[in-house]
Amino acid sequence: MADQQMTGRREDDLAAARGLVDFISSSPSMFHTAATVCRRLEEAGFTYLPEGAAWTVQPGGSYYTQRNGSSVIAWRVGTELPEDAYHFQIAASHADSPTFKVKAVAELEGPGEYLRLDIEPYGGTIDYSWFDRPLSLAGRVLTRDGSQVTSHLLSVDRDVALIPSLAIHLDRGVNAAFSPDRAVDLYPLFSAGALKRGSFDAFVARDLGVDPSQLLARDLFLVNREPPRIWGAADEFISSPKLDDLMCAYCSLEAFLASSNERDISVYACFDNEEVGSHTKQGAASTLLRDTLERINASIGRSPESLVRALASSMLVSCDNAHAVHPNHPEKADEANDPRLNRGIVIKEAANQHYCTDAFSRAVFSAVLDDAGVPHQTFANRSDMAGGSTLGNISNAHVSMHAIDVGCPQLAMHSSYETAGAHDVRFVIDALTAFFDADIRIDGAMGARIG
Known part of the structure; x- marks a missing residue:
């Protein structure tokens, strides 16, 4: 019993x-x-x-x-x-x-053909935990249709960005001390050349099903795409x-x-x-x-x-x-x-x-x-x-x-x-x-x- x-x-x-x-x-x-x-x-x-x-x-x-x-x-x-x-x-x-918010002007061009997202921290993040993970975007977007301003929920259901680590060969002391510079190291990579300036808003508009000219403002945040799971040999843990x-x-x-x-x-x-x-x-x-x-x-x-x-x-x-x-x-x-x-x-x-x-x-x-x-x-x-x-x-x-x-x-x-x-x-x-x-x-x- x-x-x-x-x-x-x-x-x-x-x-x-x-x-x-x-x-x-x-x-x-x-x-x-x-x-x-x-x-x-x-x-x-x-x-x-x-x-x-x-x-x-x-x-x-x-x-x-x-x-x-x-x-x-x-x-x-x-x-x-x-x-x-x-x-x-x-x-x-x-x-x-805690996460990172995309700034109003979202894109950083270069070096070379790279296109990165301009973000800033929201709350007290453990910064290193965001590196080398598939990332997406979620939040709200405000659009205009004539005289009407409307708020939309947006959750991009695919991987669209990643914050790459610097290889250990280029930073031999990384395991001794890692303190990323938020204005240098934490910009997510959005494209390697296929997308150009203006592509971010076009991408958001396409995901919403609206014309890019209708976009007024947005509150969009990085999302860790790792799914929540129950795990352990005895199913003791939940991670998310x-x-x-x-x-x-x-x-x-x-x-x-x-x-x-x-x-x-x-x-x-x-x-x-x-x-x-x-x-x-x-x-x-x-x-x-x-x-x-x-x-x-x-x-x-x-x-x-x-x-x-x-x-x-x-x-x-x-x-x-x-x-x-x-x-x-x-x-x-x-x-x-x-x-x-x-x-x-x-x-x-x-x-x-x-x-x-x-x-x-x-x-x-x-x-x-x-x-x-x-x-x-x-x-x-x-x-x-x-x-x-x-x-x-x-x-x-x-x-x-x-x-x-x-x-x-x-x-x-x-x-x-x-x-x-x-x-x-x-x-x-x-x-x-x-x-x-x-x-x-x-x-x-x-x-x-x-x-």
Whole structure:
């Protein structure tokens, strides 16, 4: 019986991991991620409420909105909201990942007959991981047809560029120290002579099926063409571009759609531009979350005072991947707070408040997971190493509530091809489903009741 249970668990885990593979494959840019999320919400019966339209929100209803075609917020209104006070339970992730963006004037001619792409880094990339890989392009393109300006998604489904390494014979010290110059070494090769200046926009237009004269502007990014895969002698690993943070975007979406809670307003948020600081109109530092919550509050007939009270009783789970212990460099991890692959969701905490976790939010979230029998582990930076930050504190500065930072443990964060535990996909979905299902009633920072 135990063997049958383990076999069943393994198959469930791999099915969840395969779902993540499909999600990432359909999300080559933040614009495609938002479109993929919106498509899943539509299939689940959610109603789209554009920001520029009047909103009607009803108890029992499921809705979503989006901004810039790259950030999405969805919510489900419970049918048993208390008359005196209600609350939100929110999971937030981000749709963007480190890559390189093609500049407005896209082509660099020479030397000789070469044609290269002029790019600049988006976020904190591990530059060397982009060399000698087949690359493509994805993002959005704006065109004009008469008086109409239209946005189009573009994902080029073939190899069109590559960043070649310098041969070891021409750089004997490459294995001792490799620090590529972003203004010299990282220009992708686009043609060896068959294409000339102007070919890039003609190529984009042809892929869209429009005339090159119709192109106005574009947000196009390099895409690593290596497909996501589950691998290992025991199928323990999942490797893919963009695990940070599409793994959390996927897991939190699956949990949100699988959960049911009639006594709160459950919210799923997926923001753009976390990797470049979030300070954009569609980032976590924007008005998007506050605007959405204020409009929900007004549409269900509650006062501005009710919203303030609701936020004081609410909880945000900021979902962004965490560093697993590296197999070759365990010394880079904290000795005690050292998450491992396939051991469950990671709770992240930092004394400098780069993460929004504190003792109260940790206690509440841990209690929820313990009640659900879901494993969890902890991450903290080594005390002599500065860590990164995420969207939790950024969004919390604009819409303040109790909050916790969590993530999936992974290796090679910000590489063009990252690795995580295949079984953690199901563990994290289970953890976030437990959060959405729980009726968490917070009383200031003095206590909470978990129903």
